[in-house]
Amino acid sequence: MAEQILFLTELLGLKIYDLKRRVLGRVRDAALSPVVHPLRVDRYIIGGGSGYSWIAVRQDQIASISLDGIFLNDEQLTPFHSDEYHLRLVRDLLDQQIIDSQGRKVVRVNDVTFDIVREGDHDALHVLEVDIGLRSIFRRLVQGTMPRRAIRALQRRIPPNSIRWDLCNIVEPDPQRRLRLNISMAPLEKMHPADLADIVEDLSPEDREAIFEAIDPESAAEALSEMEPEVQAQILESLEAEVAADILEEMDPDEAADALNELHEETSDEILEEMEGEPKADVEELLEYDEDTAGGMMNTEYVALHELATVADALDALRQNQDLVDVVTTLFVTDLDGRLKAALPVARVFLARPATPLAELIVDAEVIKAKAGAKSRKVLELFDRYNILTLPVVDDEGRMAGVVTADDVISVLRRK
Numbered sequence: 001m002a003e004q005i006l007f008l009t010e011l012l013g014l015k016i017y018d019l020k021r022r023v024l025g026r027v028r029d030a031a032l033s034p035v036v037h038p039l040r041v042d043r044y045i046i047g048g049g050s051g052y053s054w055i056a057v058r059q060d061q062i063a064s065i066s067l068d069g070i071f072l073n074d075e076q077l078t079p080f081h082s083d084e085y086h087l088r089l090v091r092d093l094l095d096q097q098i099i100d101s102q103g104r105k106v107v108r109v110n111d112v113t114f115d116i117v118r119e120g121d122h123d124a125l126h127v128l129e130v131d132i133g134l135r136s137i138f139r140r141l142v143q144g145t146m147p148r149r150a151i152r153a154l155q156r157r158i159p160p161n162s163i164r165w166d167l168c169n170i171v172e173p174d175p176q177r178r179l180r181l182n183i184s185m186a187p188l189e190k191m192h193p194a195d196l197a198d199i200v201e202d203l204s205p206e207d208r209e210a211i212f213e214a215i216d217p218e219s220a221a222e223a224l225s226e227m228e229p230e231v232q233a234q235i236l237e238s239l240e241a242e243v244a245a246d247i248l249e250e251m252d253p254d255e256a257a258d259a260l261n262e263l264h265e266e267t268s269d270e271i272l273e274e275m276e277g278e279p280k281a282d283v284e285e286l287l288e289y290d291e292d293t294a295g296g297m298m299n300t301e302y303v304a305l306h307e308l309a310t311v312a313d314a315l316d317a318l319r320q321n322q323d324l325v326d327v328v329t330t331l332f333v334t335d336l337d338g339r340l341k342a343a344l345p346v347a348r349v350f351l352a353r354p355a356t357p358l359a360e361l362i363v364d365a366e367v368i369k370a371k372a373g374a375k376s377r378k379v380l381e382l383f384d385r386y387n388i389l390t391l392p393v394v395d396d397e398g399r400m401a402g403v404v405t406a407d408d409v410i411s412v413l414r415r416k
Contacts, residue, residue, distance in 0.1 A: 008089055008112035009143045015069040016046050031086035034182040041125040045080050054080040065116055065123040067148045073122060085180045099169040101187035104195040106202040110136035130168050133161020173210040189219040197226035209238040221250035233262040245274035253282035254299040261291055294379050295372035298393040298402030304332040307341055312354035330390045332400060333358050339398040343367050369394055372401050376412055383409050
C-alpha cells in the first residue's frame, strides 16, 4: 500500500519530533474544523503520557508525516483546549454510528483513511474514507503488537470495505453543534423516503430526534409516512410540538390524523394547536371519525367538479392541484349541492375535447362508494370485489367527504 495513505489507527501513538528530532509526545487524537476545511485535519492533539497536559499542534506546524513519525517545522505549541468547532476523530467518530448515504444504511466506524497531501512547505492529512470492514478491525486488533508496515502487508489478504467521506452523514444530536460543525443533511433529504425511514428506524431515539429536527419538514413528512405507527409516535413525542406540527402539515391529512391518533391525547392536542390553516382543518375533520371506518381511512385531497363543468374546467382544476397529479386517477362529478353523481377516469378526460361537458363523458351512473361510517372491513371488501384504485366516501346526505385510495388500504392491511 502506498505511503501516501495513513490510517487513524496508525496516526494514534505516532511519535511527534521537534526541530532537534527529540520526541515531544505521541498523537492522542486529531480534529477537523469543517467550517475552515471540510477534509483537512486542523489540529493534532499530543500527550506525553500520564500526568502530562495535552498539547495542540496546528496543521501548518508540521513539516512531514509518515509511518516514521511527525516532524515539526515550528515549536511554538499551545496547551490543548476543547473547541466546539472541532470534530475530533477519536472522541466523536471512532466506534460511532454514522449514515452511509449511498449504501442507505447505518454503519459503525472502525477506522479512518487519510491522504497525505503536500501543501506548500508542509504535509497535511485529508480525510478520504471511513473504514467499516474486517480489514479495519484487523488493523485495530493488531496495532501496537507488530510494526505498522508489517500490519499493512498482512492486511492485503482481507478485502477493504470503506465509504467515501463525502457520502458519510454524522448524526449530531446538539443543534448548535451541528451548526458549528457545518453538518449538512442534504444527502439524507435526497434519499427515497422509504430508504430514509429504514435508516432512521435503525437509530437510537436520540439520533432519530436529531435527524427529524435537522431535515426539512417535507422530507421528514415523507419519511415518517413510511414508518410503523409505533415508531411514528415515538418520534413525534420526542419533538417539540412546533416542529412536529410543521412535519404533520406536510403529510397527507389522513396520514397526519392516523399519526396523531397514536399519540397520548395531551401530546396530540399540543401538536394540533401548533398546526395552521387548511392542514389543521382537514386533520381536525378526519379526527372526528372512528379510525376503523371509511371516514377514518379517507383522505380529503381529491378533485371534484360540478356536473355543468367542461373538460377544460377539469384540466384547469388539475393544474391548480399539481401536487395531486401523480396520484389522482379519478375525477368526481357532483351536483350543485355537492352530492356525488359520477366518477370519471382521468384518462377519459384527457382524450376529450376541451368544450365537452363532463356529463357527456359519464358512461356508468352507478358509483361505487362508501358512507363515512362504514367499517374498514366493508371498504376492503369493495376494493377487493371491484378492483378499484380509488373509493369515494360520502356523508349521510350523499355529499363528497373524501376518498380512500389503494395506499390507504395497504396501510390498513399492514397494521392487521
